[in-house]
Amino acid sequence: MATITVQRPKLAWHEKWFISPFIKGMKLTLAHAIKNLFLLIGRKEKTTMEYPEQKWDSHLPDYYRGAPALVTDEHGRERCVSCQLCEFICPPKAIKIIPGEIPSDDPWAKVEKRPKEFDIDMIRCIYCGMCEEVCPEQAIFLRKDYAITGTSRAEMLHDKKRLYEIGGKRVGLVNKWNELK
Amino acid sequence: MDALFASIDLFFLAISAVKIVLLVFAVILPMVAYSVYAERRFSAIIQDRVGPNRTGIPLTLFGFKKDIQILGIGGLLQPMADGLKFILKEDFTPGHVNKFYYWLAPCLTMVPALLTCAVMPFGSELDLNWFGIAQPIKSVIADLNVGPLYMFAISSLGVYGIVLAGWSSNSKYPFLGGVRSSSQMISYEISLGLSIIPVLMIFGELNLSKMSAYQDANGWLLVPLWGDSAPWSNGWHFGRWLLWIPVCISFVIFTISMFAETNRTPFDLAECETELVAGYHTEYSSMKFALFFLGEYAAMIIGSGLAVTLFLGGWSIPFAPLLSKLTGLQFHFVPGATPLYTGLLHIATFFAKVFGCILFFIWVRWTLPRFRFDQLMALGWKVFFELALVNVILTAGILIWCPLK
Ligand code: SF4
Ligand code: SF4
Numbered sequence: 001m002a003t004i005t006v007q008r009p010k011l012a013w014h015e016k017w018f019i020s021p022f023i024k025g026m027k028l029t030l031a032h033a034i035k036n037l038f039l040l041i042g043r044k045e046k047t048t049m050e051y052p053e054q055k056w057d058s059h060l061p062d063y064y065r066g067a068p069a070l071v072t073d074e075h076g077r078e079r080c081v082s083c084q085l086c087e088f089i090c091p092p093k094a095i096k097i098i099p100g101e102i103p104s105d106d107p108w109a110k111v112e113k114r115p116k117e118f119d120i121d122m123i124r125c126i127y128c129g130m131c132e133e134v135c136p137e138q139a140i141f142l143r144k145d146y147a148i149t150g151t152s153r154a155e156m157l158h159d160k161k162r163l164y165e166i167g168g169k170r171v172g173l174v175n176k177w178n179e180l181k
Numbered sequence: 182m183d184a185l186f187a188s189i190d191l192f193f194l195a196i197s198a199v200k201i202v203l204l205v206f207a208v209i210l211p212m213v214a215y216s217v218y219a220e221r222r223f224s225a226i227i228q229d230r231v232g233p234n235r236t237g238i239p240l241t242l243f244g245f246k247k248d249i250q251i252l253g254i255g256g257l258l259q260p261m262a263d264g265l266k267f268i269l270k271e272d273f274t275p276g277h278v279n280k281f282y283y284w285l286a287p288c289l290t291m292v293p294a295l296l297t298c299a300v301m302p303f304g305s306e307l308d309l310n311w312f313g314i315a316q317p318i319k320s321v322i323a324d325l326n327v328g329p330l331y332m333f334a335i336s337s338l339g340v341y342g343i344v345l346a347g348w349s350s351n352s353k354y355p356f357l358g359g360v361r362s363s364s365q366m367i368s369y370e371i372s373l374g375l376s377i378i379p380v381l382m383i384f385g386e387l388n389l390s391k392m393s394a395y396q397d398a399n400g401w402l403l404v405p406l407w408g409d410s411a412p413w414s415n416g417w418h419f420g421r422w423l424l425w426i427p428v429c430i431s432f433v434i435f436t437i438s439m440f441a442e443t444n445r446t447p448f449d450l451a452e453c454e455t456e457l458v459a460g461y462h463t464e465y466s467s468m469k470f471a472l473f474f475l476g477e478y479a480a481m482i483i484g485s486g487l488a489v490t491l492f493l494g495g496w497s498i499p500f501a502p503l504l505s506k507l508t509g510l511q512f513h514f515v516p517g518a519t520p521l522y523t524g525l526l527h528i529a530t531f532f533a534k535v536f537g538c539i540l541f542f543i544w545v546r547w548t549l550p551r552f553r554f555d556q557l558m559a560l561g562w563k564v565f566f567e568l569a570l571v572n573v574i575l576t577a578g579i580l581i582w583c584p585l586k
Pocket of ligand 1: 092093124128129
């Protein structure tokens with residue numbers, strides 16, 4: 001077996017006895033402490049942000065994965081066709097869908113289905129984005145909302161109405177259901 | 182019977198009681214709480230963080246615009262909030278522990294730490310003539326003639342707290358932590374005790390108050406720059422300057438042993454999180470855990486107090502005799518004739534020094550990584566023990582060859 005001889009650095013006696021490394025380390029930490037103390041007293045830009053007062057929102061990247069939400073298209077049609085793919089893919093099983101039929105007198109009767117109920121349990125959701133990725137209709141998107149809080153479990157359950165509220169409208173993308181085509 | 186009552190000095194008792202209550206409850210305990218806060222803030226700024234900065238005096242509740250902040254440093258009430266939290270937490274006693282010792286252990290860590298502050302001279306004298314008290318009052322609870330010995334005797338009882346906690350918890354992490362801690366504390370007590378022998382030889386004295394007074398007049402042990410210690414004012418006698426070498430060695434050994442004694446990083450092997458969860462207090466919760474925590478900090482304060490008294494002049498103001506000459510005010514200590522402002526200033530100086538020491542403790546903690554256990558033991562037994570012994574002989578040699586006046 002080939003042996004590899006590791007070259008250990010040769011230490012001077014003061015390094016072996018932690019004297020010079022100790023002084024070096026103390027200098028380093030003190031420099032940080034003094035720098036940050038002045039930042040703290042001077043109320044200048046700090047390394048960290050004070051969360052509720054200062055928010056990171058303007059820095060959020062486009063691919064940020066916040067709360068999942070349903071969107072409508074440019075005609076106000078619900079995009080979701082309740083295929084339930086997202087329900088099946090969702091790793092923590094946060095989504096619960098009850099599919100419903102669209103009555104024949106509806107202008108969008110040819111879409112045939114839309115969700116009767118669509119619940120996302122935000123206590124379970126892990127913001128993985130699988131639902132967005134799997135959706136064939138581009139109906140569910142992860143928005144930039146991240147401060148999802150509630151005082152009860154029921155409040156943390158986003159129902160269909162709430163999901164459309166968060167999601168809003170998205171235009172373009174899927175046009176296959178449009179009348180003029 | 183009457184003779185017995187007559188022999189009791191009621192005034193002395195009352196003053197002692199006042200001193201005990203004030204020192205322990207108004208100074209040491211708040212200081213412990215605030216050193217925890219200082220540790221959190223200091224570690225935060227070392228690591229480019231902010232630290233606890235929210236818990237303030239809630240003036241906004243009473244209609245004020247802002248909470249009080251000193252220099253923009255908020256969170257000054259954090260220790261109260263922590264204390265409240267500790268009190269409100271469930272005090273859980275696991276079923277598998279040895280109840281009696283489990284209860285006893287936290288007390289045994291906290292109590293010795295507080296007992297040792299009895300002999301700590303935290304100031305010179307307070308001249309309370311204005312309040313109709315003729316005798317100046319000594320700023321020390323018990324002016325024992327065996328101060329350092331009492332201190333070592335009592336503070337080494339602290340190891341029982343840790344051993345009992347580790348043993349009575351009846352689970353493996355606390356047990357290992359307790360074993361480590363006891364071997365570490367017992368080993369380092371030797372070098373701790375030996376390291377101050379040169380100091381005691383130089384003072385020729387075991388009374389901490391007198392040591393402080395001596396340093397006040399003749400220069401601190403580590404700063405021999407005035408009074409009898411400075412060559413220019415004692416007829417070019419370099420004895421104290423020669424003794425500076427063993428004193429420095431003593432100081433280094435004493436400080437490092439102090440770190441080991443109080444289980445602080447880099448020697449906190451008794452409670453290292455990465456290996457032992459929390460060491461000997463793994464099974465403790467609520468106020469019992471808080472007692473361990475506070476005991477550690479109290480021991481740190483007392484240790485700093487001892488280091489300050491022995492090496493850094495105790496309550497003495499640096500260059501006090503020179504300052505007095507320059508300003509016309511009296512900054513140095515004259516037995517029985519120290520004005521009230523000087524007495525108060527001495528107390529402030531003492532606590533300022535102790536606070537500086539605590540900041541140093543914290544600074545070291547957030548700089549150094551933890552040592553390995555064998556390194557720790559080797560350092561204690563193979564280096565410090567021998568070095569301390571040689572140091573005693575060195576001091577003796579210097580004292581014989583170049584005796585102090
Ligand atoms: S983001 Fe992930 S966890 Fe959340 S609902 Fe979508 S698939 Fe489920
Ligand atoms: S959101 Fe998309 S994947 Fe989920 S049920 Fe509706 S159409 Fe299907």
